[in-house]
Amino acid sequence: MKLAIIVLILAVIGVCQAAISDEVEARKFAKKVSGDLYNFYDNIAEKAFNADEDDFESLFSSVETIRATSKALVEVVKDSRQFDYNKFKDSDLREVFRTISKSAGLLILEEEYFSTVASTLNSLKELASDKDIEKYKCIDCEYLSYFPDVQKLITQSNDPDELLYYWQNWREKNSQWSAIHFYTLIQSLKTAANLTGVPVLELWSEFYDIEEMENVMLQVRPLYQQLHAFIRNQLYEKYGPLIVKENGPIPDHLFQQVLAQAWTNDSVIDDIYPHKNLPPYDKILSENEFNANMMFGIASDFYKTLGFDPIPKEFWDSRFKLNSNSDTGDCRADIYDLTSNVHMKFCHKVDFRKFLQAHGYMGRIYYALEKKNLPFYYFSSYDLEYPLGEASILSASTPKHLKEIGLVKNFDFSADVQMNRLLRMGIHTMMNLPTFFVHTKVMHDLLADTVDIENLNKHYWKLMDEFAGVEPPTDRPDNFFDFPFKFYIDLDENTQARKFVSEILGYQFYRKLCEISGQYPAAPLNNCDFFGSKAAGDALKKMMKLGSSKPFHEVLGQLLPGDAKLNGEGLLEYYKPIASFLEDKNKESEVKIGWIPSKRKVA
16 A cells, blocks of 8 residues: 555656656747747848848748748747647746747648748739729720729829729729639638647637727717718718718718828818818928938937937947838838847838828837847737837827927917817728728638628628628629728738727827826827826836737736726727717708618629
8 A cells, every 4th residue: 555655656746747847848948949030030130121122021021031931930830849838837838838839820831821822912912003994084094003093093083983983993803803812811721720729710810809899899989970970961962862872871982082081182071171271291391301310210209208218329320221212102111020120121201191100110119129138929019019109199290299399380270270180080090990890800700600701792791881881882793802902901910900909009008198197187188298208108118028928908907007908988088079079060960870771782
């Protein structure tokens, strides 16, 4: 009996020692992986940054780079399988290995990725850039691409027939191909999920919670309905009852027009708040001889006033440069921030939009620097660098801030100018939200098997009707996919969910930072500038330093204690002035709030 007990004790001790030994080796493995991947990505960034090509982004998506990344990540995932991490006693270590196990994403498909996924993603991007659309009422003209050619025309057109022509034409040209490529990508996601042992929804959506997103949509719905009723009435008066129904959803081609023209002359609100009455921001920048370097310098100074350490001189000298003399198109900066050795290429275009974007870009750089002491598997930050950028842009765009830095000195920001600015901001923000949400929910429902791909187009329009009050401008035939081109952009990276979350959290972050700086609620939220607040900077740093070392909501809780989830209250507070304006205007016009269901047929 005693011998049996001794044997049992020795066996238990042996098992415990083996388990402890496994965890010790697992920690060594994770540490080595972290160092190896940091070195790997830094080498790729340096090579791409110093290449002759201007387009930094295309270099990172080149086949050579993806093959190298694929090989490195797949080897790490395969090597990690020597450890049965589900049996680890250390819950943090279990989570590290769970993160490592899905780090390759679609690249886990290895050669199938290059033969199928890479070509599919490239083809989806090219749907918008292919020049395959005939110009409206123009014989023997050059063919147009949907982006940027047609998009530019939409910002200038007030002809509903022209807008409808482009809406239909792009879908007729691309629906069949987009459906094939889309289905291929869905199948690849499911295969990758099986290989990694991670549910496909988790592999695709990671930390985004569709229920939280839907709750926000319900929370902001009363304000959205007021804005929808106002915009619909403006369109009704402009185009008449044959095109816009008084009580119905807004036809999608006109909905897109309103979005595209939010910051232009001759938009549907110009008869109430003319665009020409806004401050001449672009002219001010030009008169002060601004260049791109000056804009990024001012944006960097914004963060330094919050108490952030200056960006290392090495970055400005050798990892930050002009990528082109072109100033056409959207001209976005290319940023590599997968490690703290951030590299950035930018164009020299100077306008007020670029001035504000610079504050968002610099937020990404400061965020990366704050995480420099984290191991690689914790370096991602749940995409929170984007709402940080949004909050900084909200602060930097206020009349208070622009006067503080001396950019706008003598302009009178009257009540009408303030309302003009807020209404245009509200259109851009509020009318994009339901689109971002619907695009995300369509993917979620498909991957969750609550809708099949044959009924996806009908499901899409049902959701657009329900959440956006938008309908197709014509009955839709069988076998069509009516998603707009932006649905397909970086579809594998869940970009639409990231944009939704960034908008909502951007206003949440902004309100909290305004509270911390002592400016809100003492003064209206929409003119708060937390510039110069060391307390706001300290609060941000606590969140930023965590990267993804804690669960998503726990990281959020560092900046938003007691409110660590998506919440629309910050956005609603910001737009209180236009909420009052819309309610009064809608009562005056006696318009219906809300909309009856669409009568368009979707096969």
